[in-house]
Amino acid sequence: MKDYHISKNNSFYTIGLSYLKADAEVRGKFSLDDAAMERIMVKSVELGIDGLLVTSTCNRTELNGFAQHPFQLIKLLCDNTSGSVEEFQEVAYVYKNNDAISHLFRVGTGLDSQILGDFEIISQLRASFNRSKRHGIANPFIERLCNSVIQASKRIKNETEISSGATSVSFASVRYIMENVANISDKNILLFGTGKIGRNTCENLIKHTKNTHITLINRTKNKAEKIAGKFHLVVKDYGDLQTEIRSTDVLIVATGAQSPTISKELIHTKKPLLILDLSIPKNVSETVEELDNVTLVHLDQLSRITDDTLERRKQYIPEAEVIIDEVKGDFIQWLETRKFAPVIKALKKKLKTMKDEEIDYQSKKLSDFNEEQADVISNRIIQKITKQFANHLKDDNVDSDTSLELIQKVFQLELDTP
Numbered sequence: 001m002k003d004y005h006i007s008k009n010n011s012f013y014t015i016g017l018s019y020l021k022a023d024a025e026v027r028g029k030f031s032l033d034d035a036a037m038e039r040i041m042v043k044s045v046e047l048g049i050d051g052l053l054v055t056s057t058c059n060r061t062e063l064n065g066f067a068q069h070p071f072q073l074i075k076l077l078c079d080n081t082s083g084s085v086e087e088f089q090e091v092a093y094v095y096k097n098n099d100a101i102s103h104l105f106r107v108g109t110g111l112d113s114q115i116l117g118d119f120e121i122i123s124q125l126r127a128s129f130n131r132s133k134r135h136g137i138a139n140p141f142i143e144r145l146c147n148s149v150i151q152a153s154k155r156i157k158n159e160t161e162i163s164s165g166a167t168s169v170s171f172a173s174v175r176y177i178m179e180n181v182a183n184i185s186d187k188n189i190l191l192f193g194t195g196k197i198g199r200n201t202c203e204n205l206i207k208h209t210k211n212t213h214i215t216l217i218n219r220t221k222n223k224a225e226k227i228a229g230k231f232h233l234v235v236k237d238y239g240d241l242q243t244e245i246r247s248t249d250v251l252i253v254a255t256g257a258q259s260p261t262i263s264k265e266l267i268h269t270k271k272p273l274l275i276l277d278l279s280i281p282k283n284v285s286e287t288v289e290e291l292d293n294v295t296l297v298h299l300d301q302l303s304r305i306t307d308d309t310l311e312r313r314k315q316y317i318p319e320a321e322v323i324i325d326e327v328k329g330d331f332i333q334w335l336e337t338r339k340f341a342p343v344i345k346a347l348k349k350k351l352k353t354m355k356d357e358e359i360d361y362q363s364k365k366l367s368d369f370n371e372e373q374a375d376v377i378s379n380r381i382i383q384k385i386t387k388q389f390a391n392h393l394k395d396d397n398v399d400s401d402t403s404l405e406l407i408q409k410v411f412q413l414e415l416d417t418p
Contacts, residue, residue, distance in 0.1 A: 004338040006141040007050050009066035014100040015073045015092065016062030019114045022091040024300045028281020029083035032056035033258065036080045041135040043076060051139040053128045053146070057121060058169065058197070058280040058299055059114040064104060066139075070094050082258075101145065101331070105324050108149035109156050110163065114303040115172065117163040117313045120196070122153045144334060152327040159323065162316040170200035172302040173276050174208050177250055181274060185210045187249035192241065192261070194218040194227050197278050198254035206231050215248070217241055219255075242266050245273075254278040260285040267291060276302070336400075340393045343404050344386055346413040351382045 017030055032040070037054050044052050044065070049072075052065035061081075063073045074092075078085050095103045106112040110119050129146040132138035138146075157163050178184055189211055191202055198218075205214060215234045218224035228235045236244055245251060246269050255261045256279065264287040267273065273291075277284040277298045288294050355378040363369045389407065393400045407413070 004141070004335055005342050006139060006338060007066035008048070009050070009068055011068075012051070012064070012066055012097050012100050012141070013070045013073055014062060014064045014095040014103050015070050015077065016060060017088065017091045017093070018060035018062075018112070019300065019303070021093075024280060024282055024298055026083070026087065026091055027059070027061065029087065030061045030077065030081045031258075031280050032061060032077075032081065033256065037131060039080050040076050041131060041137065043079075044137055045135060047072070047076075050137060051142045052132055052137045053125075053142060054131070055121075055124055055128045057124055058278070059303070060107070062107070064100065064142075065137075066141075070096070098332075101328065104145065105149055105152060105328055109153045109320060109324060111317065111320060111324075114300075115168060116310055116317075118168045119153060119157060119163055120168060120200075122150060123196075125149065141335070141338075144331060148327050148331040152324050155323045155327070156320045160316040160319045162313050162320050168200065169278060169299060169303060170197055171204050171208075173201055173252065173278060173299075174204040176276070176297065176302055177205075177274070178209060181250060184250075185212075187211065187213065188247055189214045189250045189252065190217065190244050190248040191215070191252045191254065192217050193252075193254035193256065193279070193283075194224045195254060195256055198252075199227055201252055201254060201278065202227060202231065202233075215244055217244065242268070245269060249273065251275045252278065253283050255283045257283050259283075262288065264288050264290060267294065269293065278302075337390075337394060340390070340400060340404050342415045343407055343413065344390050344393075346415050347389060347407060347411055348382060348386045350411050350413055351385065352379075355379075355382065 017027065019027065022030075032054065033056075037056065040054050040063075041052070049065055049067065052063065055062045055064075061077070063077055065073055067073055074085060074088060077083075078088060103112075108122055108125050110117045110121065113121060125146060129138055129142065132142060181187055189205060191198055191205075191214060194202070194216055202214070202216070205211060214231075215236055216224040216228050217236050217238060217240065219238050221235065221237060224235045227233070245267055248269075249271070251262070251273060253262055253275065258281060260283055262275070262277075262284040264285060267288060271293065273294050275284055275288060275294060275296045277296065280299065282298060284296060284298075286296070289296050355375075359371055359374050359378065362374065363371050392398060393403055408415070
């Protein structure tokens, strides 16, 4: 990456872990809440990192950024989570430069999702970019790469059927309920936590179960009330949680806490209770399984459920990969132009200096010299000349390195690079 004049650091890395090798417990140790991501941003600025994306979802945590060595990013992650470097290394992946770029395309387009074709990651990628931009560490490479991944994601969603059918973590949970709870439309359902997964699950519940006995509880009550108002649901105070659990048949936990929010001590019910934990890290204590009437199912178990919809999606992977190759090819082509950007900039600066000197000379020599017109004409000529050089360097049949060296030599250019 050094030749592309993007960053003062030598390489672009992806370091992270995902559901492929790390179970929910390990992923929980390395999950990042908003406060932790903000701390990483602040520390990155202090360390002089000039391009970084931080993403943490229920099935992966990743840092994508420029560094002299990937350990800089690994240390950033481990310093701001409860996981150790040794634990990270057991399940981690590290990608560099082109491999890191390719990986981000697969993640952002749903090909690497725990449920194939689940595009919820793209909104999290946007949020990651906006966070980086807010902290001043979203350089042109990061911005262009994010936009390219978003573009590829949109095309795959619109041009293929890889996301056909309602399959996501939230839908998988609703489908599990429908398949395992008899007479679901008559059962009491309690949704604890109204973040993104909670909202999506709520919508799927209403759409597919026709159940009108759904109660919402959230630590911040007004967030639950916004969703409840949309669907005419009941909202209870956080203090009513234990009481509501007594009367519920299905408890869905979608809170974003760093430690369990549901424990065995909260549950005092004699009838069968199904608990779905959609949180990373786990927000339901495994001790609840000691109760005879409780069944606990975690997000990872739901995500392993496959059906005809998912099998049908797999046939569209080749189409999706063709689109990724096209968009990624455009990104790589743009990246290649960064090689000669400093030379073109220096050439334009040199030509402008020559122009200014000549106009100054002619204005002193000629009494009727029109300096304003000469300046306009000269600038247009400079623009045409530099564009001609840029087009020459973009030509696939041209040895750009040799041409760049020749241009620098002929015009005696001094480059201003990062």
